[in-house]
Amino acid sequence: MGKDYWYIFALSATVSVITLSLNTYIVICLFFFWLLYVYVQKKISITLLISALLSFFFFYFYLPAPTTSTSEQVNESRSVFYGEIVSPIIETDKKIEFTFRDERTSEQIVIVYFVNDENELVEHHVGQLQYGAVCKIEASLSIPDGARNPYQFDYRLYLLKKAISYQIVIPTLEDITCKENQSLMQSIYSMRTYLLNKTESKLQTDTAAWLHALVLGHDGLLEQETIELFQRWSLSHILAISGLHIGIVVGIIYLVLVRFSITTKEKAQWIMMVFLPIYAILAGSQPSVWRASLMIVFVIFINKIKLKYNYTDILSIVFLLLIIIEKYIVYHIGFQLSFAVTFGLILSSKWIAEATSNMERVLQISFVSQMMILPLQIHYFSTFQPLSILLNVIVVPYFSLFVIPAMFIILLSIFLPTIVIELFEHIFLFIHQHFLHFIMIVDDKFNFPFIIGEIPISLVIIYYLLFVFLMISLEKRNQIKSFQYGMYVALFIIYLTIRPYFSPIGTVTMLDIGQGDAFVVELPYRKGVFIIDAGASFTFPDFEPSDRVYKQIIRPYLYGRGIHTIDAVFISHNDLDHDGSVRYIIEGFEVKEVIIGPYHDLDEQTKAEWKEANLPITYANFNERIIRNSQAFHVLSPEKDKHDDNENSLVLYTELGGKSWLFTGDIGKATERDIVKKFRNLRVDVLKVGHHGSNTSTDPHFFQEIAPSYALISAGVHNSYGHPTEEVLQTLSDEQVIILRTDLHGAVQYQFKKEQGIFNTFFK
Incomplete structure (x- = not known):
């Protein structure tokens, strides 16, 4: 061709x-x-x-379709598996994970072991886990959990996109026995494991964390806060080994071999052609590493046989080669981002080459890189940080000129006397910690992301057409056209952020957060966003609220809907499964007001945090109509202090999409009867069943009086409380009510336009 x-x-x-x-x-x-x-x-x-x-x-x-699902049935009778480890061992302080190929079925299975701090046998057993090892595993097969909410990370689909349908969670490492299977790949991965262990033992944790991430492609030691900081500012490409890192590796090899007259230029090129594929494996075999390594190998080889080429052809050939060898790689986010950025830079190379200064060139590269991956970034993260283009101009040169070279120097120094290692570490950490502090200051003062939400493919096509026309105009130095298309692109991005304000569709969503409540109400034309309860799970053994529900369910949903401002958060009562995630929502979003019941017992720490955030607190009194953004909420309880958090739950009546709604918190039967006594004409279309379907709630008389058509129950799958109880379900069935449950249906959403609406469930 x-x-x-x-x-x-x-x-x-x-x-x-x-x-x-x-x-x-x-x-x-x-x-x-x-x-x-x-x-x-x-x-x-x-x-x-x-x-x-x-x-x-x-x-x-x-190529495989990413939605191909596996059977819901597993062979529960089978408990012994023989096969081979076919991936690097991912080891963190919380878990050990790797991929195992079953010799009977040739299926790939992900193996997970959650580390128990009290287990003294971990160090003894983990050494046998190596790439290529032949193993016997005694455990049960299971199907990985999938997403249960819109925009939630779907772990099951993620594994399916890697040709993995099943998982085994082993309770102890004694359930797995392995023996080495010598091969070239196994030797390279053993070298990687050796370097990871050697550097971790020789270096301070902070230094080892950055060396592992930037040289060996393992980010397990990096603090989660640092990873999230880099994600917020579109700097994740720096943490993933890519063309930037490979270019520095090639530069170091060339400098050492040629400049110091160790070998000739021609031999150095052959050495690089052999070394780069090996380094790609040492660096974790990430797609971005293979892309950069193979491109350089192709360029060197083509130059040696004196063929003419262009970089677009080389990039395309490498792209085709990788997806033919490993067809599932096309669904890897690193693969997509790496090729998108590289393709954009190649297409705009003429414009970049005409830059009059290095600063201008770096700014152009940052601009093209960020704009090329914008739709992908929005697709995966729902946000865009416009100032990231400027921050990349500072951060990329810093990592290129100092951090990455320093990491290779420190890697080589681990074989030198300790005093030399400590000297290099001291210099590196002194500079690097100050630089990270600078990024944190920028994050604190200037973190104003565009929360865009989901975008359809039609808008993605329009975006890329506008961007291509912009780049063509820039290359032709047509300033008028460049300005016009630049304005079109800017206006298009702004339009993406304000789309909800043009939508006549409103929603009420009951998120599936397990054994807890979380409702999100969105009015048409984004006239208002309200949250009614936001529960959380808790940590062991201190039973403190965890941010897991917020990070994995609530925040992705709000981002996916393009929500950045919440007009009011209603908290029914003081209980972890109803208010545990509120503090994280307040930290991560603009919350205008918190509304609680008159007998809600706020602790002093929460009061201080909300006061520092200048967050208004409104106490909703009995029979009060609270009107926010033209939406009225009628407070039906509590009338008096019942000295019980559940019975003091804030009960709200409102009308949305032509239906009347009653949110009951965790009230019991006595309070339910009190409500229908006080409000004799109360009729409800949609009832949020009290206390997750416990038999302490849903009094038959109360239910008959309000006569709902729909009953919403938020309960965890196979929860230990047995919610919802058979008694409650029987009461609902007797009245021929449509029951919607998070444990069976996942998230439940009511979409409405004016006075008409329809219920949808995440699991159809």
Whole structure:
């Protein structure tokens, strides 16, 4: 195939991936029309046209669909598995994880062991776990948990995209026995394990964490706060070994081998061609490492055989080679981001080359990189930090010129006397900790992200068309056109952030947070956003609230809906499963007001935190109508202090989408009877069943009086309380009520327009 056309085949494969992933044919149609157009314009031959079409159909049937699910049934009778470890061992302070290929079925299974601090046998057993080891595992097979809420990370789908359908959670490492299976790959991974252990024992934790991440592709020692800080500012590419790191590796090898006259330039090139694939494995075999390493290997090889080439062809060939060898790699986020950025930089190379200064060039590279991955970033994280372009201009040179070279120097120093290691570490940590402090200050003062939410494929296509026209105008130095398309891109991004304000659709969502309550109410045209309770799980053994529910369920949902401001948070009562995540919501979002019952017992620490945040606290009194953003909430309880948190729950009546709603917190039967005595004409369409379906709530008389059509129950799957109880379910069934339960249906959402609406469940 002639040069300059490989990108068409890469584009064919990309269109196939998009079609399989999104189950839409709009991209296929556009691709076919484009092929026909360039053929009519005589820019490609009929042979190339047919080849491109055949290429599309090949990849369409060759690549796996990401939504292919496995059977819900597992062979529970089977408890012994023989096979081979086929991945690096991921070891953190919380768990050990690796991929295992079962020799009977050839299925890949993810093996997980959650570390028990009291288990003294971990160190003894973990040494036998190596890539390529042949193992016997005695444990039960299970299906990984999937998402239960919109926008929640779907671990099951994540594994399916890696051709893994099942998992085994082993209670103790004594359940697994392995023996070495010598191979080249096993030797390389053993070297990686040796370097990880050696550096961790020789270096301070902070130094080892950065060396592991930037040289060996293992971020297990990095603090979670640091990882999230870099994610917020679109700096995650620095933590993942990529072209930047590989370029520095090549530079160091060339400097040492050639500049110091150890060998000739030609031999140094051969050494790099052999070393780079080995280093890609040492660095964890991440897609971005393979992309950068193979591109350099191709460039060196093509130069040696004196062929003409362009970087677009090389990138396309590497892209095609990787997805043919490992077809599931197309769903790896690192693969997608790496190729998108590199393709954008190659296409804009002429514009970047015309920069008049290094600062201008770095700014252009940062701009192109961020804009190329913007739709992907929004797809995966729902947010965009516009100031990240400027921060990248500072951070990328700092890591390129200081941190990454320092990591390689410190890696080599571990074989030198301790005093030398300590000297290098002291210099590095002194500078690096001050720089990280600078980033934290920027994060504290200037963290104003665009929370955009989900975007349809049609808008993604429009965005890339506008951006391509912008780059063409910049390369042609057409200032008027550049300004016009620049404005179009900016206005388009702004439009993405304000879309909810044009939507006539409102929603009421009962999130599935397990054994707890969390409701999100969104009014049409984004006239108001309200949260009614936001529970949390707790940590062992101190039973303090954990941020797991907030980070894994509540925050992704709010981000996915494009929500950045919450007009009011209603807290029914003081209980972890109803208010445990409120503190995290207040820290992460603009909350205008917290509304609680008159007998809600706030602790002094919470009062101090809310006062420091200048957060208004409103006490909702009995029979009061609270009106916020034209939405009225009628307080039906508590009338008096009942000296019990559950019975003092704030009970709210409101009307949304043509239906009346009653949110009851954890009130019991006595309070339910009191409510219908005080409000004799109370009728309700949708009832949030009290106390997760406990038999202490849902009095039959109360239920008959309010006569709901729908009953919402928030309860954890297989919860230890037995909620909802058979007694409550029987009461609901006797009245022929439609029951919607988070333990069975996942998240439950009511979508409405004006006075009409419909209920949808996450599990259909």
